[in-house]
Amino acid sequence: MPNDNPPNLLPAALRQPVPRLPRVAVVGATGAVGVELIACLEQRGFPLSDLTLLASPRSAGRTMAVRGADLPVQVLDDSSLDGVHIALFSAGSAASKRYAREAARRGTIIVDNSSAFRMDPDVPLVVPEVNQAALATHHGIIANPNCVAIIAAVPLAPLHAANPIRRVIAATYQAASGAGAAAMEELRAATEAHLQGETYAPRVLAHPYAFNLFSHDAAVDLETGENGEETKVRQELRKILATPELRIGVTCVRVPVLRAHTIALTVEFDRPITVDAARDILAAAPGVRIVDDRAANHFPMPREATGQGDVLVGRLREDISDPSGRSIAMLVAGDQLLKGAALNAVQIAERLLT
């Protein structure tokens, strides 16, 4: 991908430091991720002098409760980010492309939840537990990865550090939230209609969602058959893990779950690895919680991943289809809106504070 960042975007080392109490903006404040961004800032006591909520004209006039006060939602325009030190963007790729670069040029540091800049070589793609050091290379824009890539990277990175990963085969069980608040509402409404014997015409997603699942709704490459979500997961995992040649096969599927993603992972390592060794590494890894009770049949579930920030990891076992003893299978789950999006972005912002 060509490096088309204008030369006047300053690298992190030459920029003004972020003040102790920065001015912060949330762009896309009323969306599914925006709501969680605000909640994460509040709950984690993110130090700030001022919080600006921005959204498209559709949300003009709304207010949102933040720390006990009703904050107005303002319409995003070219001057909205003047004087803002850190802007958390989650308003889609088009808004990020339209506003982020100019704001970065004028001094705002952008943490962008869209896919607009993720594969730009001048933009670090960061999961703080994994590659925080990459933050030092930013030029005003830092990308928050795809939700599946984050949730997979948190357990894969510490394993990779101990024994290089050669191949990953993943099948995802992705929640409605990845398609936004409207998709979550569609899942509820379609299911309610189904239970009452009524028909429901899908409006947000292309297929019936009540008690149904379908291949991820991202567009499919007509030549290769890979869909856009799978491309993101493959490319972004390679960038986050700094393994540009990593072999990754992914199948992305949308399941009728509201807001946490689950992933079945089969991972081949460079050298033989035991399940006990993998479990020890994961148990000590930041952002991971082992949920692996074989006797109680209690493993990672979206219900328990929801509303908390860890990636749950379990079903740890040898992949018996690889007789070389170099492969491990596991099931992981994380809250798509939190660690898969808002929480990770706020964790990035926390590391920008001086």
Add this chain to the structure above:
Amino acid sequence: MPNDNPPNLLPAALRQPVPRLPRVAVVGATGAVGVELIACLEQRGFPLSDLTLLASPRSAGRTMAVRGADLPVQVLDDSSLDGVHIALFSAGSAASKRYAREAARRGTIIVDNSSAFRMDPDVPLVVPEVNQAALATHHGIIANPNCVAIIAAVPLAPLHAANPIRRVIAATYQAASGAGAAAMEELRAATEAHLQGETYAPRVLAHPYAFNLFSHDAAVDLETGENGEETKVRQELRKILATPELRIGVTCVRVPVLRAHTIALTVEFDRPITVDAARDILAAAPGVRIVDDRAANHFPMPREATGQGDVLVGRLREDISDPSGRSIAMLVAGDQLLKGAALNAVQIAERLLT
């Protein structure tokens, strides 16, 4: 596994042929699969002189509508199958172990939907499209495979015949129906309660099911971490495909879907294979329907697999994690109660007719 069939079980070649209009019994008639067994017999015009419906004492006194008549459900006992030529068992392993062998000894041919006899070397494990010839080896009991094994075998077998399969990695998206009618009802009730903001305590399955998923409820081997469903899929696929050494890694997951199973398959072959070649083989395979419209993002879904007998196959693409060009990824879906259970059993019974 020891061959503990009593010597007086007659091999198929020495048995009386099944008459043109046999007497047929359905054992477990009131269960989720039993209801579908009766419907399949009706809809396919299975030739029979007499249909006996049998169940546990819990169902005593019930009647079921069959071909416009109300048939009584009788309580299964030692003499229930006297004079019955073909008995379709779907009342759980305990009932099969208790009644099937003695009935077979007395001349009834058992098509058993339970796991009781599947791995017995004297019991053929049959998917008619795949290994119908194995029927000739029966000794009065024929096993209907596990639902995931059937739904995977239908597309894998024709590919294997063209280019031997070396390794399969599968992640399942299994419906409630595999755990019975009560689990389907629990999914509905738990979801309805969730939508109304009420709590629902799981009664049938161990975990909350509304908008949630969980590792399959079969018991987990404490040493290996493999669960009982995964063991069945691995062992049964090897037996059905007559590949005792086939390398298979499976992750079985229960998703909030009512009655069709979906499976993400990554399949490695002995020799390089193109997606077009695989698609051509599958398009000509019995029991397979290709659903692979990349432009419309239309692929196999449980909603469309439900209520029909084919295995839907799509998302056909190269597994790009295998640079040797020997691996294909695909998504398949089949009705767990039909091809995964009742329909396959009735198709077996049809092949017993002379």
